[in-house]
Amino acid sequence: MASRPDKITPAAIVVNSGTSVDVTWTATPNNRGSAVTAYKISFKQSDGIYTVSASCDGLALFPAVTCSVPMAEFMNPTGVYKLVEGGVIVAVVQALNVIDYSYPSDENSGTALAQVI
Numbered sequence: 001m002a003s004r005p006d007k008i009t010p011a012a013i014v015v016n017s018g019t020s021v022d023v024t025w026t027a028t029p030n031n032r033g034s035a036v037t038a039y040k041i042s043f044k045q046s047d048g049i050y051t052v053s054a055s056c057d058g059l060a061l062f063p064a065v066t067c068s069v070p071m072a073e074f075m076n077p078t079g080v081y082k083l084v085e086g087g088v089i090v091a092v093v094q095a096l097n098v099i100d101y102s103y104p105s106d107e108n109s110g111t112a113l114a115q116v117i
Helices: none
Strands: 013-017 020-024 039-044 050-052 066-070 091-096
Touching: 039 066
Parallel strands: none
Antiparallel strands: 013 020, 020 066, 039 050, 039 091
């Protein structure tokens, strides 16, 4: 019987790339009997809550294992994330099959920083 996919490991790689932030991950190691149909990337807001990125919401990503998010999405003072310049951009990734999303991946190690472009 199918169940939710395994957690994606290792953690995503998140790097600055000019005017955007690139997130790259490895496909889930086990889809648990049902093909993965989407990936969802969530970023940590300034208050510590994770929110799905409007640029990386899932269905449009599949089967890619990378997504690019405009830096402005993180730096907008009235937006969702409200990060300050120099703040670490933290992401988790989840895989979806017909049952449910996987548990979130571990957080990335914090190599991308919010910056004014």
